Amino acid sequence: MxxxxxxxxxxxxxxxxxxxxxxxxxxxxxxLASAPRLQPAATPLTPAPSVDVVIPAYNEASNIRACVEAVLTTEMLGSQQFEVWIADDQSTDATGAIAAELAAQHPNVHHLAVPPRPDGETWRGKNWACAHAAEFAQGDYLLFIDADVRLSPGTIPAALAEAQTHRVDLLSCAPKIECSCFAEWLVQPIMMSAIAIAYDFNAINESTAVEDAFAAGPFMLFRRAAYDQIGGHAAIHAAIVEDVELARQIRRHGLKLRYVLGIDLLSVRMYSSFATLWEGWTKNYYLGTExxxxxxxxxxxxxxxxxxxxxxxxxxxxxxxxxxxxxxxxxxxxxxxxxxxxxxxxxxxxxxxxxxxxxxxxxxxxxxxxxxxxxxxxxxxxxxxxxxxxxxxxxxxxxx
Structure with a gap:
């Protein structure tokens, strides 16, 4: 040649x-240019809704304390207290000990030792831990976040205001992606750009089709009645990409979904090394295209x-x-x-x-x-x- x-x-x-x-x-x-952005709440909500924050945690000793302490900085614009549930999913590191310590220090933090998964049933990922914690929560809203998420003091009231203003049953926020290790700097900007293209914000919010539904797992705020109506995490217990499946359940039940940019108020560092990045993305990539x-x-x-x-x-x-x-x-x-x-x-x-x-x-x-x-x-x-x-x-x- x-x-x-x-x-x-x-x-x-x-x-x-x-x-x-x-x-x-x-x-x-x-x-991105027309994506709705989560904004700080300007006034207290009336009446002030109650919210339970659920944090599923499996071997999250390096993350759980910082995550919970960030949640505890929340500046609720109302008189009602919020509760935090750490669902320790049979961790083999110090996650349980740290969770117990946090629960002892703060009256609204609770440490749940998640029992083993039921025999004969397929429960994947964090679905079992989330479903278990949801049984204890009593708030008007259920907020599921990952242990690697960091909330600013105004995140939760802003999300509640957004959910009530738009009368949505599931509000999901795309967080700011933090990069620290070399592999993250190389891969995460590409992945985040590709996801923003594949899941256009306005298209998701304006559509009522099940196949157009999408949610970001690091931050999912459910109206409690809607969560119960769709069957919660138990309804999608075998799903690996549980966030998208929950969003589709919301659509299947004729409920309202909203997806917004939350980069001004919350962040997440998804992976700490090339090994975890490789494991995480190879787990989800093909499933993400159904x-x-x-x-x-x-x-x-x-x-x-x-x-x-x-x-x-x-x-x-x-x-x-x-x-x-x-x-x-x-x-x-x-x-x-x-x-x-x-x-x-x-x-x-x-x-x-x-x-x-x-x-x-x-x-x-x-x-x-x-x-x-x-x-x-x-x-x-x-x-x-x-x-x-x-x-x-x-x-x-x-x-x-």
Whole structure:
């Protein structure tokens, strides 16, 4: 294969990449620019609703104290007390001890030792812990958050005000994604951008179709009566992507769902290492497309075109300039398309940062992040189909 043939192939791929980046940009800005944002509550709610905060926790010794202490800073704009339930899901680390200590220190914090799952029933993920804790909660609203979520003092009253203003039965908030380890900086901005495109805020809020329902698991505020009406977590006990299934249950029962940006009031650090990031995303990626193989492969191809191909073009341009200094039309096209794709990619990242603070750190290594995401997508297909290595926090997700 001669150089001109290789250049023609590269130019074709760069052309596809340019179209993919443009489409990605348009969809991302459409989703984020008009997304409703959770705002601090200005006045007390009348009457002041009661709320129970449920935190399912399995081996969360590194997170649970900071999570609960953040919740306890809540500035309720009313006289009613809120309760916090730590559902310790048979942790093997110090989670239980820390939860017991917090419960002893604060009268509205409760430590629940979740019993083993019932024999003969398939309960996946945090569904069992959430269902168990919900039996004890008595508030008008049930708020489920993950142990790695950090709330600002105004988050809960803002969410209650939003839920009551729009008369919703389930309010879910997309949190700000915190990145600390190197793998997070590479992968999380790509994943968050892809999710924002796949689940357009206005489309979710305006639709009444079950298939359009979506919710973000780190923050889900239910009207208690609605939670009971749909059967709670018990109704979706075998679901792995439980947040989306609960949102669909809300729609199936003719109840109202609302999805908003909560990045100004709450944050989450989803993973602390490459190993946990890999386990988490390979668990969910294929399920997120409802096990649609063509869609999963298309999404992986799109990620490769948007986040990897511009840098392949740059590497190819530098290589060709060194090997063949004389300019020909294929090399000129390569240089031009490389500049265009890199410029379009830069605009995409800057726009994401401007709209919702998508991190720019290590942006020049996005090709590495893109390759990792493509590998996650392909691995997720294999794990989900075969059950090999399909785990979360070491617990197998394969149906027994």
């Amino acid at each position: 001669d150089l001109d043939t290789i250049l023609l192939g590269l130019n074709g791929l760069l052309g596809v990449a340019l179209v993919a980046i443009a489409a990605f940009y348009l969809k991302l800005t459409q989703s 096990e649609n193989l063509p869609l999963t492969l298309l999404s992986a191809f799109t990620i490769a075109m948007v986040f990897v191909m511009p840098w392949v073009g740059l590497l190819a341009s530098l290589t060709v300039a060194w090997l063949q200094p004389e300019l020909s039309w294929p090399t000129a096209a390569l240089y031009g398309l490389t500049v265009l794709t890199l410029g379009a990619y830069g605009l995409l990242r800057i726009t994401g940062y401007r709209l919702v603070g998508v991190p720019l750190r290590y942006w020049w290594l996005s090709s590495v992040g893109g390759v990792i995401v493509v590998a996650i997508a392909l691995t997720s297909i294999v794990k989900t189909k075969t059950g090999w290595g399909w785990t979360w926090r070491g617990r197998s997700l394969k149906a027994s």
